[in-house]
Amino acid sequence: MSQTLVLDGKLSDAKQLGRILYVIHGLTFFFSLGLLSILPVLANYVKRPDSEGTFVHSHHTWMIRSFWYYALWMTLGGLLFITIIGIPVAWLMWCAAWIWKAYRLIRGFVDLNNNRAMYN
Template structure:
């Protein structure tokens, strides 16, 4: 009975991580990731519950992906504010977008294949 309970907890945590990947993806598609603050809050709240499981690495992966993406987008806005940095801002935004999409897709695939994310 105890073994089944542990497996159910891991399964529930894994399903929540899947839902959070989808939520990050939807907000990324519709708001370029700015509304991902909602799923990232859930990541921060639920991450301590998954310590010791591979799902913990996925919560950390999503959290870091969000905050690094925000930092790169902010750098793009700083560059955008200057006429000289305008072309560079477009490059930074494009690279940040591709990187964010890659991390969401890779994380979702690795979660479904029961692989932890190595940060």
């Protein structure tokens, strides 16, 4: 019985931390276009092993992958932006990456609250 309570407490704590990290990712995403998201992604890396064996583990992986793919697309857009010809493509790439990242943050937060694991 007490082991069940410990597991439920672990899951509850991991889920609450996941919520907090989604919110921090969202705030850094909206206020710095994701530049400051390195801080919550570091927390994802540190806390992901603690959530091993729960559905929250998949959410940490989801946030980590979202960050790195978003950083990749923003960097590629930046490289295109420094060429005169690539500026329209860069803006399109940045807008698409922003919408994609916003979707992943919202989708992840909703699925975390509904106790669903994320596919990775």
